[in-house]
Amino acid sequence: MKTVSPFLELADDAPRVRVWFDGQPLDLPAGANLAAALLAAGVQVFRHTPVSGAARAPFCMMGACFECLVETGGRVQQACMLEVEDGMRIARPYDAEANDAAL
DSSP: OOOOOOOOSSSSTTEEEEEETTEEEEEEETTSSSHHHHHHOOOOEEEEEETTOOOOOSEEEEEEOTEEEEEEEEEEEEEGGOOOOTTTTEEETSHHHHHHHHO
């Protein structure tokens, strides 16, 4: 799915793999940086803060700020520190119980 995004893909012919973000399928470039791939696919909100509920998305893209936290593989991790893998199931942390109920 192409969207208007300041994040451009470097290779249109990169092999794609299927992942799920909050139960929705996405085809992302295999081995790409997960945060960058989600942004390029049009995902604008990665999580909400547990206290105020404010929306958050990647900021530093180098693992320092923790704004890009996602839940995958049963763990909350920084998306900017992960590579896209086939079959990943990614959820917004702190919303995970609601996301599981929707599946």
